[in-house]
Amino acid sequence: MKSIPHIDMSLYGQDFDAFAQHVGEGYETNGFVALTKHGIDQQLIDNALDISRELFALPEAVKKQYHIPGGGGARGYTPFGTEIAKDAKHVDLKEFWHVGREIDGEPPFPQLTPNVWPQELPEFKAKILKLYDALDALGLRVLEALAVYLKQPRDFFNDKVNLGNSILRPLHYPPIIDEGTPSVRAGAHEDINVLTLLVGSREPGLEVLAKDGSWIPVTIIEGAIICNVGDMLQRLTNGVLPSTTHRVVNPPAPYSHKSRYSIPFFLHFNPDVMITPLESCISEENPQRFEPISSHDYLMERLREIGLVK
Structure with missing residues (x-):
């Protein structure tokens, strides 16, 4: 694997069976794909990234007003240095x-x-919810393809994710002041959920663990959305679709000196869905x-492992 496969989402409406085959094979091989021609307006993505920059630029004392103690980070603000990858020794260098x-x-x-x-940013809600809805709909199209690939009805996932506690996470990795820090921006981990869709991050740093044990830097074409399998989908598919280990390493200067x-x-699945391996x-x-x-x-089992729930 030199990089992750790119999936042309325009095939969804032109040749769905070919689309399903491309998506399924991409995930079965790598657990990660990049979605191109996905139909989400770049301006909508840029608006969400811009307002997120404004959010994290707020004073620390203001942001911490939106932290919910004991809430497991489910809503609102989680301060820098809270989350730690499973089995890692050092906290991640991020706030979200x-x-x-x-x-x-x-x-x-x-x-x-x-x-x-955040009351300080009245436009945050509308801009972020537009991106939430767009990615929720895009994820469902990917799941339709996976359902067919897995020999299930095309709408198999629809009533299993329509009320899922899916989360949009604006994320900030601050500039790295201490070049010798043992921490990385995000330690090696697998995602807990069904699918993850990622926008933003034009800077280097995201790497995927290949089957031969080497780390592959994710290089994608402009405007593509990275989408990977989470542990819940890996369990449902009995490991056929792998939840691939990935990390965000501290990049070299000058990138390390910028956010x-x-x-x-x-x-996510709806909370009451039983994750039972498909026959x-x-x-x-x-x-x-x-x-x-x-x-x-x-x-809940996994949130305890990463320190978000005590």
Whole structure:
């Protein structure tokens, strides 16, 4: 793997079966793909990145007003130096803000808690929710392709993610002052969720672990959205679709002296979905590797491992 495969999303409406094959093979081989011609307006992405820069430029004392102690970082602000990759010795060099699904009326699941919005930036809500909705819809198109690839009905995932506690995470990696720090911007990890879609980050740093044990820098064409398999989808597919280890390394100067901004969207199953390996992914060569577990129980188990839930 020299870089991750690029998937032309315009095939979705032109030749869906070919699209499903491309997506499935890309994920089965790498766990990571880059989505091109995805239909999300670049201006919408730029607006969200620009307002995120303004958010993280707010004074520390202002941002910390939006931190919810004991909330596991589910909504609002999580300060610099809080999150740590599973089994890592040093915290990640980042701060972030979590935006969840907006629900009208009584939420169907207690996990769908109200969002926290910074009063200092009245435009933040509208700009961020537009990106949330666009990435939520794009993720569902990718899941339609994967459903067909996995020999399930095309709409297999629709009622399993429509009320998922999916999270949009504006993310800031500040400039690295101490070049000798043992910490990295994001330690080697796998994502917990179903799919992750990533916008932003034109600076170098993101690397994917190849099957031969080497680290591959992710180089993508301008405007592409990186999309990778998370652990929940790996469990559902009995390991057929791998959740690939990745990291954000500290880049060389001059990049290390600047902030890095990105906005991942973590697409989740509805909290009550039982993640049970699909029969189409179980065989003599690949016997069942995972026990059934509800998506909420699995999420809580993993959040404890990375220090967001005590």
